[in-house]
Amino acid sequence: MEAFTSLAGGLAVAIQPANLLFALIGVLLGTAVGVLPGIGPALTVALLLPITFKLDPAGSIIMFAGIYYGGMYGGSTTAILINTPGESASMATALEGNLMAKAGRGGPALATSAIGSFVAGTIATLGLTLLAPYLVEIAVSFGPEDYFALMVVAFVTVSATFGDSPVRGLTSLFIGLLLGLVGIDILSGQSRLSFGVPELYDNIEVTTLAVGLFAVGEALYVASRRHVHEEKLEAVRGSLWMTKEDWKRSWKPWLRGTMFGFPIGALPAGGAEIPTFLSYATERRLTKHPEDFGRGAIEGVAGPEAANNASAAGTLVPLLTLGLPTSATAAMLLAGFQQYGLNPGPLLFADQPNLVWGLIASLFIANGMLLVLNLPLVGLWVRLLMIPQPWLYAGILVFATMGTIAANPSPVELVMLTVFGILGFLMRRFDFPIAPVVVGLILGPIAESQLRRALSISLGDPMTLLQSPISATLLAIALLALVLPFFLKGLGRFKAVED
Amino acid sequence: MTSSPQRRIDVAGLVIAVILLVLAGVVWWDMSKLQILSPYDLGPKVMPIIVSGGLTLLAIGNAIGALRGDLPARESLDWKPIILILGGLACLIALIAFGGGFMIGTALLFAATSTAFGRRAFVTDFVIGAVIAVFVYLLFAKLLTLSLPAGPLERLF
Amino acid sequence: MTQFRRGLWRSALAAAAVAGFVTSAAAQMELKIMAPAAPGGGWDQTARSMQQALTQSGIAKSAQVTNVPGAGGSIGIAQLVNNSKGDGNQLMVMGYVMVGALLTNKSPVTLDQTTPIARLTAEYEAIVVPADSPIKTAKELADALKADPAKVTWAGGSAGGVDHIAAALFAKAAGADPTKINYIPFSGGGEALAAILGGKVTAGISGYGEFESQIKAGKLRLIGLTTPADKATADKPSIKAQGVDIEIANWRAVVAPPGISADQKKALTDAMDKMAKSSEWQEILKTKGWEDAYVSGDAFAKILADEQARTKEVLTSVGLVKS
Numbered sequence: 001m002e003a004f005t006s007l008a009g010g011l012a013v014a015i016q017p018a019n020l021l022f023a024l025i026g027v028l029l030g031t032a033v034g035v036l037p038g039i040g041p042a043l044t045v046a047l048l049l050p051i052t053f054k055l056d057p058a059g060s061i062i063m064f065a066g067i068y069y070g071g072m073y074g075g076s077t078t079a080i081l082i083n084t085p086g087e088s089a090s091m092a093t094a095l096e097g098n099l100m101a102k103a104g105r106g107g108p109a110l111a112t113s114a115i116g117s118f119v120a121g122t123i124a125t126l127g128l129t130l131l132a133p134y135l136v137e138i139a140v141s142f143g144p145e146d147y148f149a150l151m152v153v154a155f156v157t158v159s160a161t162f163g164d165s166p167v168r169g170l171t172s173l174f175i176g177l178l179l180g181l182v183g184i185d186i187l188s189g190q191s192r193l194s195f196g197v198p199e200l201y202d203n204i205e206v207t208t209l210a211v212g213l214f215a216v217g218e219a220l221y222v223a224s225r226r227h228v229h230e231e232k233l234e235a236v237r238g239s240l241w242m243t244k245e246d247w248k249r250s251w252k253p254w255l256r257g258t259m260f261g262f263p264i265g266a267l268p269a270g271g272a273e274i275p276t277f278l279s280y281a282t283e284r285r286l287t288k289h290p291e292d293f294g295r296g297a298i299e300g301v302a303g304p305e306a307a308n309n310a311s312a313a314g315t316l317v318p319l320l321t322l323g324l325p326t327s328a329t330a331a332m333l334l335a336g337f338q339q340y341g342l343n344p345g346p347l348l349f350a351d352q353p354n355l356v357w358g359l360i361a362s363l364f365i366a367n368g369m370l371l372v373l374n375l376p377l378v379g380l381w382v383r384l385l386m387i388p389q390p391w392l393y394a395g396i397l398v399f400a401t402m403g404t405i406a407a408n409p410s411p412v413e414l415v416m417l418t419v420f421g422i423l424g425f426l427m428r429r430f431d432f433p434i435a436p437v438v439v440g441l442i443l444g445p446i447a448e449s450q451l452r453r454a455l456s457i458s459l460g461d462p463m464t465l466l467q468s469p470i471s472a473t474l475l476a477i478a479l480l481a482l483v484l485p486f487f488l489k490g491l492g493r494f495k496a497v498e499d
Numbered sequence: 500m501t502s503s504p505q506r507r508i509d510v511a512g513l514v515i516a517v518i519l520l521v522l523a524g525v526v527w528w529d530m531s532k533l534q535i536l537s538p539y540d541l542g543p544k545v546m547p548i549i550v551s552g553g554l555t556l557l558a559i560g561n562a563i564g565a566l567r568g569d570l571p572a573r574e575s576l577d578w579k580p581i582i583l584i585l586g587g588l589a590c591l592i593a594l595i596a597f598g599g600g601f602m603i604g605t606a607l608l609f610a611a612t613s614t615a616f617g618r619r620a621f622v623t624d625f626v627i628g629a630v631i632a633v634f635v636y637l638l639f640a641k642l643l644t645l646s647l648p649a650g651p652l653e654r655l656f
Numbered sequence: 657m658t659q660f661r662r663g664l665w666r667s668a669l670a671a672a673a674v675a676g677f678v679t680s681a682a683a684q685m686e687l688k689i690m691a692p693a694a695p696g697g698g699w700d701q702t703a704r705s706m707q708q709a710l711t712q713s714g715i716a717k718s719a720q721v722t723n724v725p726g727a728g729g730s731i732g733i734a735q736l737v738n739n740s741k742g743d744g745n746q747l748m749v750m751g752y753v754m755v756g757a758l759l760t761n762k763s764p765v766t767l768d769q770t771t772p773i774a775r776l777t778a779e780y781e782a783i784v785v786p787a788d789s790p791i792k793t794a795k796e797l798a799d800a801l802k803a804d805p806a807k808v809t810w811a812g813g814s815a816g817g818v819d820h821i822a823a824a825l826f827a828k829a830a831g832a833d834p835t836k837i838n839y840i841p842f843s844g845g846g847e848a849l850a851a852i853l854g855g856k857v858t859a860g861i862s863g864y865g866e867f868e869s870q871i872k873a874g875k876l877r878l879i880g881l882t883t884p885a886d887k888a889t890a891d892k893p894s895i896k897a898q899g900v901d902i903e904i905a906n907w908r909a910v911v912a913p914p915g916i917s918a919d920q921k922k923a924l925t926d927a928m929d930k931m932a933k934s935s936e937w938q939e940i941l942k943t944k945g946w947e948d949a950y951v952s953g954d955a956f957a958k959i960l961a962d963e964q965a966r967t968k969e970v971l972t973s974v975g976l977v978k979s
Contacts, residue, residue, distance in 0.1 A: 046695045140854040167560040171519065174553045178526060181550060184727075185543040186841050188536050189760050189815030189976050192543060193529050198734070201727035201761060216588075223580035223615045268850035322853065323869045324846040331846070335701075338945065348869075390616035394609045394624065397584070398631060401591060401608065402601075406639055408694070408725055409648045411596040418588045425581070430515065431571045448546045449843070456539040456840050457809050457856060536815075536975040539806060539838045 003129050010357025013058060014365055019358070022059045023366050026066020027373065033067075034074020036403040040087045040207075041071030042328035043407065045336065057340040058355055062362040064336050068329050069366045072309050073117060073374060080109045080301070081384055082396045084215040086403075088206040089272035089308045091438055092280040094214055096293065096300030103296045106382045107240035111375065112250045112298055113305040115242075118371040120258040120306035124313030125363045127262050128320075136321040139266050144453035145464050147269055149474035151447035154274050156478045157281040158443075163294075163433040172432050175423075176440020179204050180448075187452050199412035206273075208404055209441055212417045213434050215400045217424015219393045224425070240379055250302040253283050257306030265314020268326045269450070272311040273442050279303035313363065320348060320356060511573075512565025516558045523554035580615035587611030600650020605632040685716040685927060689910075690748040692732020694725040699749045702776065702908050705944065706749070709937040715930050728757025734765045740913035744920030747773065751908040752818055755960075755967045759977045760816040767964060770911040771921055772957040774928040777941065778905040778949035781822045782864040783879040783895065784871065786855045794880050794898035797859060798830030805836040809857040811848040815841045816976045818906045819861045822882060824970050826861075826895070829902045834973050852876065863906055864892070865945060907949055909956065925952050 013019065033044045045064050055063075075086030080097035093113065100109040127135070162169025182193045183203035194200040242250070260275040260282070283299040284290070293300060318324035325331035342352060349356055387395070404417050427434055458464035466472050530547035564570060590611070591604035609628025610621050618624060639647055687710060691703035700723060707719040724732040729750060740746045748770070758766060785791050791800060801808045805827060812819030820841065824834040840857060842848035849867070852860035853875060860867070860876070870876040880895035881888070882904045888894035895902055912924055931937050932950040941948055951959060971977040 043695055046700070140850050143851070143854060143856045165564075167557065167564060170553070171557045171561060174550060174557055175522075177546075177550050178522060178554065181526065181547055184761075184814075185533075186814055186843055187540055188533075188543045189820075189841075190533055190536075190543055191761070192533065192547065193526065196762075198727040198730045198761065198763070201730070202725075219612065220581055220584055223584060223612075224577050225574055226580065226617065227577045228574050269847050318846065318850070322849075322875075324849055324853075326846045326850075340943075388618075390613035390618040390624075391627075393616055394612035394628070395631075397587070397612050398605055398609050398628065401588070402605065402635055405595070405601055405647060409595070409723070410726065410731070411592045414588070414592045414595065418585065418592070421588075422585070429573060429576075430511065444546070452541045452545075453840050453842075455541050456537070456838060459539055459806055459838075460541075534975065537839070538836060 006353060006357045007129055007361060009354065010359070010361035011364075013354055013358030014062065014361035019059055019062050019362060020365065022055070022063040023066045023362050024369060026063035027070035027073075027366050027369050029063075030067035030070020030072075031074040031077075031370070031373070032070075034071035034086045035078050036074075036086060036399070036406070040075075040328070041068050042332050044071070045329060045332035057337075057342065058358050061333070061336055061355065061359055064333055065359055065363055066366040066369075068312060068333070069121060069309070069363065069370060071329070072312050073114065073370050076113045076117070076305055076308070077110065077374075077381060078399075080113065081106060081381060082215065082392070082399075083218055084396060084400055085207070085210050088210060088438075088442065089276055089311070090305075091206075091210050091214075091273070091435075092276040092304035093301055093308070094210075095280065095435055096297050098214075099294070099296035100298065100301065101296075101382075101385065104238065105296060105298075106385060107378055108242045108246045108298060109296075109301050110378045110381055111242045112246060112302045114371055114374040114378070116250065116254040116257065116302045116306040117309040118367055119254045120261060120308075120310040121313060121367040121370075122364065123255075123258050124262040124265075124310035125360065125367065128313050128316055128363075129360055132317045132321050135263070135266050135317050139268060139318055140322070142267055142269075142470065143468060144450045144457065145468050146470040146474065147267075147450040148447060148454055149465065149468075149471040149478070150264075150270075150274070151443055151450065153474050153478045153481070154278060154443055155447070156481045158277050158436070158439045159281075162436060168432050169436055172427065172434065172436035173440045176437040176442075177444040178440075179209065179437070180441045180444035186445075186449055187456075197412070199410055203445070204416065204441060205408070205413070206438065206442060207407075208413060208417055209420050210438050211400045211404065212420025213424035213427070213437060215396050216417060216421025217428060217434070219397055220421060220425035221428040222393065224429075240382065246298055249289070249298050253279070253299045253303035254306040256282060256286075257303040257308075258310040260303075261307035261310030261312075262314045265311025265326075266317040267314075268318055268324055269446070270311070270314070271327065272308055272315075275307040275311050276304040277439060277442075279307040316363075320359075323348070509565040509568050509570045512568075512570045513562060516562035516565060519554050519558035519561060523551045523558065526551040526554065583611050583615035587615075594650065595648045598648075598650055600652050601648045602629060602632040602636060602652045603650065605629075605635075685923070686745055687716045687719040687927070688722065688743075688746045689719055690722050690724055690732055690736060690746070692724050692726075692729035692736075692748060692750065692754070695723055698908065699729070699751060701944070703749045705937075705940045706747075706776075706910075706931065709931050709934055709940060710927070713931065713934040713936045715927050715934065727761055727763075729754040730758060730761045730763045730765075733758065733763070733767070733770065736911075736913050737765045737769045742915040742917075743913050744916045744923065746913050747910045747924065748912070749908060749910055752906050752963065752967075755964055756816050756818070756821060756971060759968055759971055767911070767960060769914050771914060771916055772960050773910045773912050773921075773924050774932070774952035775907050775909040775949055775956050775959060776928075776932070777946040778907040779863045779865060779947060780905050781818065781861055781882040782867050782871075783826070783882075784852060784860045784867050784876040785858065785879060786852060787875055787877055788855070789858070789877060791859070791879070792877070794895045794900045797879055798826075798832075798900050800858070801827055801830045801832040801837075805832045806838050808838060808859065810837065810839045810859055810861055811842055811851045811857040812839065812861045813841060813848065814843070815839075816971060816974075817841075818904070820974070821967060821970050822902070822904050823861050824974050825902045825904060826900060828973075829900045834970070835975065837974075905949070909960070928952055 030041055044067055075090040076093045079085040079090040079094035080101050083094055083098040085091045085094045097109045182200055184191050184201050191201055257279040260279045264270040264275040280300055283303040284293050287299050315327045315330045318326050319330045325334045404413055454464055526547050530544050533543045535542035587608040590607045594604035595601055606625050606628035610624040613624045689703045689706055691700040693699040703721045707721050710716040710719045724735055736748045791797050810823045820839055823837055823839050827834045827837045851857050867876055871878045880893045882902055883894045884903055885894050885897040888897050
């Protein structure tokens, strides 16, 4: 109850015209930069920090929160329309979303992503309001062994992205794991697979890989077979809006995605990528239309998008309650707080209730604003696909390279983008699934370093993985997820025989 | 890319298997130069060993698939557009590396790609690409104060 | 929008020009400041703060910030040494972390090739333990370390970084074997902090600012800071004063390219001297919570040389650098 009174007080702060304006500027800026691959919300906040220095604290922090949420929206728009995920968290969205767009269902894809983001963002922000103090206790009790177990669960479930052939799927995954080795090993400080090239020391940027594989690779592939296959894009086929059927297929994935995104986002080392992939894998398993996956299934867009936005609210839990920045953007928000001499942490809620509740309230407002802004734009966005094909792909390539240069103005980064583009082309040609490469790059290094941390702490005793209740539970879930499908299949066969 | 339908051995598939094997070797070789520094850490070698071993097994798996010839059918390949696009990317990279600035490079990439997709208006497309580049430059450099690779054209602004 | 912006620019320039005219007639410098890191990090913030102070106080006519991220600054310094030779308007922000990074990355370019200008700020390292830890003083931590270094787990930043070096120095000062410390690197400040708060490790080590609010809230116990004994205050005890002889700071500084003339070096040093005294810079230090550690000229060159020698020794002892 107390939370609601405080929230009402916060709303009073947030709906002051000036603050509303800041929230609006924030969501607009956030959407604009979220669209560009490589330039995420973190970078924008970093660059705007000096400019906002002269504004009052409440206003500028509200604006930053708007940028954060706006960035999440912008990233998914490009993922769906042109297969260029603006940030790593919208990668899972690109998988089915772009297929939907190509099938002329870009409208419903964008709509389910916008509404799903709104629903998830609202529920998660509500969760932030009510549960933050309790959730953070659990979040902090997550040790390295528990993170490792979570990665095991993620590895088991993402095998859903492998496609039909396990050999091909595993090949893709191992290429991703190999790429994950490149750079300085955080635990020992030694460089691996860098061949003395300093640009490789900082590990391979996930967005560079994803944009290379998805956008550049596809441009090459489509161009190479234009002479046999004139690709005809129809911007709109059927309804521009979500049909009753679309709603029916979307609402459960939205809720499930939120359930993945919010708690994992609240974990100090949880991140936004893992919940989106978990959500994708879950929807793929639970769907009543398995035949649609690989051809543009709306569940595969609704779930990950909800997970993506819910995790954004989740990262604010440790930030506001403990002052723990758990994502790059959260770290920049923290710098934003510090610029005004405010230290987020256990005391922030008590010291600066107006500011904190004003921020939370403006998150609700930013979310609503984004929905109102984005839904009418769906029609406009979809028409982007009607740009003549040569210009569309030329634009995509310019876009992809520009984002990469802006984030890191080095020719080596562009060479990597090109090499990943060629890799993506070859993988398409020889029918290797692409998503597992990215999954390997993201999950591999986390799994490795968390396991090594856990074993360092336990002085090499592997039993530490089973002694922690969280880790033991997660490992049991992983085992179940691995064995259950075989068991069910066996059962199904058994039944079939009985019939 | 020559697959002989009689024996159904897929040469491209075998090449893939060999590449995987080479990658496994590179990972192993790189791993052998690492040291274990902390007495408590599992060490930086374990993961490369897993990756190298996995790649070796997958090389065998892919080779078996290729010998059985069960790779999916492929269409004929048109190399020209690929070379055009990669050429555009190479120009962009070279221009940035040697201080030609990104605007010309971006315009070239735009024009090359649209030619690859069948348009025959290189000059027009070059101008369109240049306009996009100028717009983006102003947005990034002036509004966000990001430093983009500059050449003679960028210094005019 | 553009017109509005242009107007703003013009008036800002005019204001800067007027201010420049008033404070110094020699405000013709058009400086370029390179941050050898991506936007947002500490070096970038330092570069952008310098830009703000230099132009607003009229010390320089303009100051342009460029970012050259990568490999702990190795890429930035290579560019400074190879491409900016003799450029008297170029500066690069760097810090203690770069000293270690260049050594562990086996960089072909070294700091000896640059022209040291001035040290600007410093942050001391803090050692903390979870609030319910039995360890209360630096002495007790040192004893635990001496008894069994394996059982004392440290959470801090990346391997070979300032946190790691400080932990090794602490072990050495405590009389334990620095090669046997159980130091666990974490990727982000938040992750390490979570591990300490969750009681997963014995102690945490990082810049004081990372821990400040947790210490004030009573969630972490501060063992001490790596300050000189005479700099200690009641709420910021010095580790050295507690009998464990360790002193280390994570400083940030600026250097210039090689091959600049003595006049150019003097002009840059003068500009930094003026900036460090300016009210604009002092204001920035206050709001950012950075400690002023200004030293310029030969004194800074000596600090830089000493720090390189000491860091090399520590990194060699933990095996990250081969002698």
